[in-house]
C-alpha cells in the first residue's frame with residue numbers, strides 16, 4: 518500500500534493544503550438548530566461530510582465530541598469515518614492517544630489496523646510517555662500506509678510549560694520530539710508519514726523544524742486567534758510542509774452546505790496566499 522505521506526501529498530496537490538475539523542461543540546449544535554443529542558451529532562456530522570468530504574484534502578473528526586455520547590456517539594464516529602472515506606477525503610482522527618507501549622499497541626490496532634471499525638488514515642498522538650512508547654503506532658502505520666501526528670508545540674498557552682522545558686542534554690522537550698520524528702521520516706519522499714502538531718498561535722517557535730520531512734499540522738487558526746499570515750512567523754522556511762487546520766471558523770458557517778463550502782474555500786484561499794504552491 519502507498520504510504521500515508523504519499524497519499525497526503527497527492528491529496529494536497531489535488532485539493533489544496535487544508536484540513537477541516539468536525540468538532541460538534543454543544544454551542545455549534547445549538548447554532549445549527551440541532552439538539553445536543555445523538556441525533557444532532559449525526560445530522561451535524563453528515564452535513565459536514567456532504568459539504569466537504571469531496572473537496573477538502575483532510576477531515577479531522579475530534580473524537581471527544583463523539584465520545585461524550587458514549588457508544589452511540591462512537592457508532593456515529595464510525596459511520597462518519599466511512600462516509601468521509603467514500604467521499605474521498607483523508608481522515609485524521611484527533612484522539613491524542615499515548616500510554617505505555619503495550620497499551621499503545623491496542624490503540625494502534627484500534628485506529629491503524631484496516632480491520633478495525635474505527636480505522637482511519639492517521640491519528641494524533643501524545644508523546645509524554647516518551648516518543649519511543651508510540652513505536653507500536655509507528656510500526657502499524659508503516660505497515661498499512663497510515664500516519665501519526667505527534668504533539669510537539671501545541672496551540673494552547675498551557676502547553677509551553679511542558680513542551681519548552683529543557684532536558685538534560687540542553688534541548689527542549691519539544692525539540693526532542695521533533696528530532697525523533699525527523700529520524701522516522703528519514704529518506705521518505707515526497708513526504709514522510711509521521712507528522713508533528715505545531716500550533717499556529719505560538720509565534721516564532723525558536724525550534725528547528727527544517728529536517729522533519731513529514732507534515733506539520735497547524736491548528737489554532739480562526740477561533741483560537743491565529744490567521745493564515747501567522748503561519749509565516751511560526752513556520753518560516755518550513756512553510757512547504759504545513760497543513761493548516763480549521764474547525765469552528767469553518768463550522769460556524771453551517772448548517773447551509775453551500776455556506777460551509779464557501780467558508781472552506783475562503784480559508785483555503787487565505788492559506789494559499791501564504792504557503793508555497795504544491
Ligand SMILES: O=c1ccn([C@@H]2O[C@H](COP(=O)(O)O)[C@@H](O)[C@H]2O)c(=O)[nH]1
Nearest residue numbers: 579671672716736737740741763764765
Ligand atoms: O495543539 C493543538 C492540538 C489539537 N487541537 C485541536 O484542533 C481543533 C481546533 O479547533 P478550532 O475550533 O479550530 O479552534 C480542536 O479539535 C482541538 O482539540 C488544537 O486546537 N491545538
